[in-house]
Amino acid sequence: MKTLIVYRTTHGCTERIAREIGTRIGGKVDYADLKQKKLPAVKEYDRIIVGGSIHAGQIQHKVKEFCAENRELLLGKELGLFICCMYEGDVARKQLQDAFPADLLAHAKSILTAGGSVNLEKMNFLERFAVKKMAHLDQSMDHTDMVAVERFARKMDRAFIPMMLFV
Numbered sequence: 001m002k003t004l005i006v007y008r009t010t011h012g013c014t015e016r017i018a019r020e021i022g023t024r025i026g027g028k029v030d031y032a033d034l035k036q037k038k039l040p041a042v043k044e045y046d047r048i049i050v051g052g053s054i055h056a057g058q059i060q061h062k063v064k065e066f067c068a069e070n071r072e073l074l075l076g077k078e079l080g081l082f083i084c085c086m087y088e089g090d091v092a093r094k095q096l097q098d099a100f101p102a103d104l105l106a107h108a109k110s111i112l113t114a115g116g117s118v119n120l121e122k123m124n125f126l127e128r129f130a131v132k133k134m135a136h137l138d139q140s141m142d143h144t145d146m147v148a149v150e151r152f153a154r155k156m157d158r159a160f161i162p163m164m165l166f167v
């Protein structure tokens with residue numbers, strides 16, 4: 001089983017989660033940051049996992065573009081979708097629903113809101129201002145949810161065995 005994990009990260013959190021997922025799933029795993037000009041050929045993989053992070057309610061444009069351009073291919077593959085974000089619960093779930101097309105969400109074998117991290121040192125003045133105002137933060141924080149990452153990876157690896165239905 002060959003997997004491609006495609007992601008876009010702004011300050012590094014989504015890349016870290018992509019790697020955490022990659023170490024937890026079976027088979028060969030390749031990574032592609034959507035900021036790269038040349039991406040590996042998606043059609044050569046059995047399984048694709050797509051992730052990005054939420055800023056002002058939106059996933060990165062490059063993630064949306066990738067999903068739109070590869071829609072047919074993605075619908076024919078095993079698919080996983082994830083986001084990194086600061087909000088939790090219903091808000092996080094709504095952000096995930098808004099981040100990806102409905103048909104890809106319905107097709108996905110596993111979906112994940114991985115939590116997020118805020119690294120104030122890596123941000124410019126405007127980003128720092130926005131995050132401090134929005135989350136009332138005055139220091140960096142890491143709220144990534146590794147239990148959810150583990151669950152996501154386990155579900156991605158789960159095989160469908162029809163005989164199990166009769167046991």
Ligand SMILES: Cc1cc2nc3c(=O)[nH]c(=O)nc-3n(C[C@H](O)[C@H](O)[C@H](O)COP(=O)(O)O)c2cc1C
Pocket residue numbers: 008009010011012013014015052053054055056057058084085086087088095115116117118119123126127128130131
């Ligand atoms: C300017 C800015 C705006 C953000 N807006 C949101 C938001 O609307 N909703 C949310 O849940 N998280 C928001 N976040 C938090 C990020 O999604 C979170 O820090 C995430 O881990 C970033 O991942 P990355 O380092 O891969 O970009 C925002 C962060 C920044 C810096």
